[in-house]
Amino acid sequence: MKNPQSSHAKTVAVVGTGMAGLATAHLLHQDSQKRYQVTLIEKRDQISLSAESVQIPSRDSNGPAVWADVPMRAFAGGFYRNLIRMYDYLGVKYREQPFLFSFTRLPKRQQSVSTTSCIPGPQMVYASNFHQIPPIPRTTNLIHWCVEAVYAVLCYLWFTFCCFFISPYAENLQTGQLSESLDHYLRRMWIPQYYVANYLLPLISSVCTCSHHELLNFPASDVIEYKRRTHLQQHFVVTAGVQCVQPKLLEGVELRLGVNLTHVIPQDNGVQIKYSTEDGKHTSEHFDLVVLAVSPDIAASLFPAVNSQLSAIPTTTVETVAHTDKSTIRPMLHATASPNSIKCAKESRGSYNLLTQRIHLLSNGTITEAVHEQTNSILVTTNPLFPLDKSKIIRSASFVRVLRSPLSRLVVNSIFQGRVERTNLPKSTPVVSSWRNGDNGVYLAGGWCWDGMVLLEGCVVSAMRVATDLGVVVPWDDTSS
Ligand SMILES: Cc1cc2nc3c(=O)[nH]c(=O)nc-3n(C[C@H](O)[C@H](O)[C@H](O)COP(=O)(O)OP(=O)(O)OC[C@H]3O[C@@H](n4cnc5c(N)ncnc54)[C@H](O)[C@@H]3O)c2cc1C
Incomplete structure (x- = not known):
């Protein structure tokens, strides 16, 4: 009308x-x-x-149904200033959502193998904003894990310092120089390649849902600005999707x-x-x-x-699948399962419990598959590297992603x-x-x-x-x- x-x-x-x-x-x-x-x-x-969002029945038969956003629609304080203001203006309810990220490096010889039986346990687990002490994967040698953890923390601190104090090169229209790429910036800052390949790229490429190569060609300013603005900020999701x-x-x-x-x-x-x-x-x-x-x-x-x-x-196509096939993440679940691995944090306003959600990042050195555990055992996989049991797929969708x-x-x-x-x-x-x-x-x-x-x-x-x-x-x- x-x-x-x-x-x-x-x-x-x-x-x-x-x-x-x-x-x-x-x-x-x-x-x-x-x-x-x-x-x-x-x-x-x-x-x-x-x-493409999926309605998940409530655990409680009388409770309201919850929605799993497909693709993910998470946001963080600092970076999403205008989105948050718009949600506040519209009266959209959102809540804090802490994440636990597990990092799994697929062994070189298995990079082209499409079976889940050889997936190792994670080499590291990281809690967003350090909101809890992350579990030590049971599948790793303790001394090896300590060395890797100290290395990863030192690299993280150096990367964070660079983001705040050393700006990427801007474009120079006098000389025809374009702005600095992420790849160039990371090399110029001497960020160790091992850390870049096994931690930084898997984590950021799960946000940008693209390959590591595509991400390295992003303007460095995009990633630096994102890091600066979201540093120590909470993540949120819309409560009802x-x-x-x-x-x-x-x-x-x-x-x-x-x-x-x-x-x-x-x-x-x-x-x-x-x-x-x-x-x-x-x-x-x-x-x-x-x-x-x-x-x-x-x-x-x-x-x-x-x-x-x-x-x-540039654009690319991203596949996202909502399913219940746990075969890919079974090694991660086995390695991190302990009563303390998932923390139920009481939300500060006291109205509900915040359950930390796990995101498993499996990287083959080129692409990172991200598996996001939702409530009621629903998994949302982005960029699947391994075939999923068709009978356990709830919904599958492709999205154009602008790079x-x-x-x-x-x-x-x-x-x-x-x-x-x-x-x-x-x-x-x-x-x-x-x-x-x-x-x-x-x-x-x-x-x-x-x-x-x-x-x-x-x-x-x-x-x-x-x-x-x-x-x-x-x-x-x-x-x-
Ligand atoms: C896997 C994945 C995960 C993501 N996770 C997050 C996240 O956690 N947080 C976040 O902030 N962002 C995330 N994003 C990014 C975010 O979802 C996108 O940036 C955003 O949805 C883009 O919205 P848009 O309105 O610009 O375009 P789109 O959502 O692409 O909308 C374009 C619309 O145009 C319509 N259209 C196209 N052609 C025509 C035509 N010829 N005639 C009529 N209609 C047409 C399409 O059907 C569509 O409705 C994610 C993206 C993906 C793919």
């Missing part, structure tokens, strides 16, 4: 129902002057933010599901979009403004004006922060100065539309940017008042 009061309002099509599309639609719709009539468009037949965020952001917004956008064509007096619907019909429609809250590869294919720029942004590189960082900043002169840039650099966000009535939003790791915070920041550019006050942004 269109808003009858808004006949003079500008029509805005927001494309995509991930966090970025939902937040953008919400912000424009709640404009106190009612200047925007928002239509939210999604090619799937359901809202995508929690489309992100499915409870959707209705709050959608309230009052016109929603069209099953609409697959195919073309975005700027015109003198607005933007024409072409799309197909599930019944096979092809339609075109005119809007005053269009916000593409989709991944950069999709935006590039829909809107030719950004094609050359956005094709410089970062020094070049893509330059391109993204040129679109969202201002024009960059082409003089002296490397020949491979796409036309970075040609199109800027909002040109031709088209805006971009998404986890990748900011200068940082591609996470939910980028979704909210980019949605706020669209709103601010269109003169809409962001109700949770206390810096604008």
Whole structure:
């Protein structure tokens, strides 16, 4: 239903129902002057933010069902400032979530073997923010473990010191030098390669859900900034899963599901979009403004004006499986099982117990498989390295993951922060100065539309940017008042 009061309002099509599309639609719709009539468009037949989440029956037959977010939607204080403010504004309840990470190095000779029978126990276990003393894996020799633990702690301290006191090289447009990559920075800081390969990359690649090689090509600033901001900060998850965020952001917004956008064509007096619907019909429609809250590869294919720029942004596909097959993590469970290995911490406000969740990281030196233990024995595996028992799979999904590189960082900043002169840039650099966000009535939003790791915070920041550019006050942004 269109808003009858808004006949003079500008029509805005927001494309995509991930966090970025939902937040953008919400912000424009709640404009106190009612200047925007928002239509939210999604090619799937359901809202995508929690489309793959799994409902877990409660242990208590009368208790409420809980949701396992697939993929994970965790966030941490410090880094997710705007996401947390938005959740607070919407009244979304979230809780602290401590994690226990186990690190398992798959032996070289087994790296290509796809059987779980040879998986060793973990070489180390680490508690997020040192919230508890981690268990010593029973499968390791104690002296060997002590040496490894001291080594890992010393390397961690040195890495942390570097993050806070030694900044990565910024890009130099005079010389055509791009910003420093993570690989270059770690080598320049003399962070030992053994620590990088066995601890740092498995941990960070489980956040970025990409291969070690792809992660090493990230701008160092992304990882350093993430570390600085999340250092000693709590992790959180939405108590009832992100499915409870959707209705709050959608309230009052016109929603069209099953609409697959195919073309975005700027015109003198607005933007024409072409799309197909599930019944096979092809339609075109005119809007005053269009916000593409989709991944950069999709935006590039829909809107030719950004094609050359956005094709410089790398993407990959990530598989996530919710299941109950414990065969991969059995060695870890066996090595760390003791009454003290999982601590039930009383939440400071006293309203509920916080159960530490375990995340098992199995690394073959190239890729890290992350297995996240959820309540009621549900496991969520990202980047599976070993085949899972099909009869134990609850849900399996693939996601496009937007990656970062020094070049893509330059391109993204040129679109969202201002024009960059082409003089002296490397020949491979796409036309970075040609199109800027909002040109031709088209805006971009998404986890990748900011200068940082591609996470939910980028979704909210980019949605706020669209709103601010269109003169809409962001109700949770206390810096604008
Ligand atoms: C495995 C995994 C784990 C993650 N864990 C975390 C985490 O713990 N914390 C965190 O902060 N972030 C995490 N992230 C990152 C975070 O999930 C993403 O950054 C975020 O979801 C991106 O949201 P978005 O709105 O930008 O895009 P998307 O969620 O990709 O939304 C794009 C939307 O556009 C729609 N669309 C695409 N093409 C069309 C078309 N032609 N017509 C109409 N609609 C179209 C899609 O269907 C989709 O709904 C994780 C990501 C993955 C893959």
